[in-house]
Amino acid sequence: DGGITQSPKYLFRKEGQNVTLSCEQNLNHDAMYWYRQDPGQGLRLIYYSQIVNDFQKGDIAEGYSVSREKKESFPLTVTSAQKNPTAFYLCASSKGVNTEAFFGQGTRLTVV
């Protein structure tokens, strides 16, 4: 079935470590997005990519990095520079500007 797969579902990170969250889609969508969600709040955009080998910072990009080497994949790295990384991370993709975004199941990252 077509969709977006995020892994892992739960991730624990020690202080000072970098971790990478995986996001893969088989919907043939050009645009992909990473959002962060804190408890009781809405989603905030971290990074987005509209085509392969191109990506742009969103509203809260500091402490994060991404790559887009393939259309299907848009991994997010949470670096040690991110001071408060504990959150729920959602990856999304969309076909066009006037269509809905499809979301993955999310990754819950906890710093221990």
Place this chain on the structure above:
Amino acid sequence: AQKITQTQPGMFVQEKEAVTLDCTYDTSDQSYGLFWYKQPSSGEMIFLIYQGSYDEQNATEGRYSLNFQKARKSANLVISASQLGDSAMYFCAMRDRVSSARQLTFGSGTQLTVLP
């Protein structure tokens, strides 16, 4: 200024009754899209309904309808005949040409609880 405002942090509704979740938005663009998503406790975001700014008819999808009042800049979600499975967080979102990458901008959400 906040682009999407959801003023109801929590709502309760009796099973089988209808409920309206409020959403107001702010944009200077004439062309934009409004979306509603449902987020159950599992965390996934489920797309419910879409309304384009030029659509003259209010969008409907099964038990969901969107009460679009363009002049008031409101896009309220109406859920008819509520079911226990409707208990979830509901987010209103907007996409316009002003936003970077035509990203979805989300409101803070409304937690809906359906009572048996």
